[in-house]
Amino acid sequence: MYVENKIKHPCPLKALKTDPYSLGIFNKKVDFILEPIEYNEVDRCLILAKSINGIVSYILIFEVELLNEVNLDLIYKNFTKFVLELREGNFREAELLIICKEISSSAKEIISTYNQTYIYRPPIKIVINEYS
Amino acid sequence: MYELAYNPTSKLSKLLKNISIDYANFDFINEFFIAQTTRKAVDIYASSDNSHIIFEVKTDRVDEKALQQALYYKDLLLQRLGAKGIESSVYVQIIGKRFSNKLIDLIKKLNILKTQIYLIEYIPIEENKWAIFNYVCRK
Numbered sequence: 001m002y003v004e005n006k007i008k009h010p011c012p013l014k015a016l017k018t019d020p021y022s023l024g025i026f027n028k029k030v031d032f033i034l035e036p037i038e039y040n041e042v043d044r045c046l047i048l049a050k051s052i053n054g055i056v057s058y059i060l061i062f063e064v065e066l067l068n069e070v071n072l073d074l075i076y077k078n079f080t081k082f083v084l085e086l087r088e089g090n091f092r093e094a095e096l097l098i099i100c101k102e103i104s105s106s107a108k109e110i111i112s113t114y115n116q117t118y119i120y121r122p123p124i125k126i127v128i129n130e131y132s
Numbered sequence: 133m134y135e136l137a138y139n140p141t142s143k144l145s146k147l148l149k150n151i152s153i154d155y156a157n158f159d160f161i162n163e164f165f166i167a168q169t170t171r172k173a174v175d176i177y178a179s180s181d182n183s184h185i186i187f188e189v190k191t192d193r194v195d196e197k198a199l200q201q202a203l204y205y206k207d208l209l210l211q212r213l214g215a216k217g218i219e220s221s222v223y224v225q226i227i228g229k230r231f232s233n234k235l236i237d238l239i240k241k242l243n244i245l246k247t248q249i250y251l252i253e254y255i256p257i258e259e260n261k262w263a264i265f266n267y268v269c270r271k
Contacts (some may be wrong), residue, residue: 069244072245073244073245073246076245077246084210084214084218088211088214089207089210089211089212089213089214090211091207091210091211092207106244109241110241110242110244110245113238113241113242114242114245116196116238117196117199117200117203117238117242118200118203118207119200119203119204120203120204120207121207
């Protein structure tokens with residue numbers, strides 16, 4: 001229940017903002033039309049709108065160096081705030097993706113647990129950035 | 133149900149030490165259809181002004197499927213509350229006689245994200261007319 005992709009890029013959020021399909025994380029055939037709607041350089045967060053047959057859902061992408069329990073909790077808090085305020089509590093219409101250079105084993109376990117218990121929500125996805 | 137109706141303060145304050153409930157506005161309902169289109173009924177739904185509690189009641193052993201079900205109900209409730217909802221104000225209480233070790237482990241990990249899930253063990257007494265309730269894990 002824990003899946004991670006790997007990329008190698010100095011500024012992945014900027015690259016995704018310019019072209020969401022550029023890093024190979026998203027696929028035009030699967031993710032259809034992706035459009036960047038908000039980018040926060042300070043919080044290192046990018047929001048993409050995903051349109052499939054007129055239905056719009058959102059992908060929240062956060063970038064951190066090391067993903068551990070503490071910043072996972074903070075990211076999750078921001079994610080739930082977004083879903084409750086802007087998607088009126090519909091967690092099925094929002095995906096969370098975290099780009100990090102390293103991930104702690106406890107954060108991995110929490111994400112894996114989340115993905116196997118919240119079965120009606122899209123899973124939390126992890127992308128490891130191997131750029132150093 | 134009897135305790136919730138006639139003596140919620142003593143029962144809930146003992147069980148839900150970390151939850152602030154305004155008992156003046158406290159109410160509950162059983163077999164509550166949380167989202168009409170899904171036809172999903174929560175065993176017991178209780179609420180006060182700022183807190184919402186979903187009780188998922190099982191008669192014997194509880195495993196992770198009950199947790200998945202309760203979390204689905206929680207999501208449906210959050211959707212029903214819409215922008216007024218706060219995830220931390222929705223509590224999930226799973227009641228059962230016994231719990232699988234996997235379930236306890238999953239809840240400990242999920243609660244790191246402050247998901248507010250509690251397990252309550254019930255022990256039948258007086259020829260199954262009443263029961264004693266104990267927390268199994270809180271963190």
